[in-house]
Amino acid sequence: MSAYWIAHVTVTDPDAYADYRQAAAGVFERHGGRFLARGGDSAHLEGQDFARHVVIEFPTLDAARACYDSPEYAAARSRRQGACLTQIVIVDGI
Template sequence: MKAYWIAHVDVTDPQQYSAYTQLAPAAFAQYGGRLLARGGRSEALEGRPTPQRSVVIEFASYEQALACYRSAEYQAACAQRQGAARAEVIIVEGL
């Protein structure tokens, strides 16, 4: 069963955040992640205000999505994001 990584991100330091965006895609690819949405238009209809960026990544399974997040490769990218953005990341299993 597929799983989806959903992230809402507000960038506070674009220059530093670019280091994250240069590293993270390689980790996604290594674990079979396929970007379905990244940035683009969005509108919050309920809940908190619209984040600057919304990201949806599809994985073959919940386990693959978790393995990607917990991997050394992604954590190295994540370290670059610290202090450069506020992020909420969830993984949800598909139907």
């Protein structure tokens, strides 16, 4: 069953965040991740407002968790420290 990585992001340092995006893209792909939404228009309805929203589909919940926990993603994630405000959840599909 598919699982979804949902990230809400407000970028504070576009150059550093671009470096993170480039470093993370291959990690997502190696774990079977496929972008369903990445930025674009959005409508804030409730709760904390973020500027960007990202949804990545993975083949399984285990694959999504393995991606997040991988040393490769940890290295990519370190590139976005101080470059954005982020909230990330992984949810199992139905």
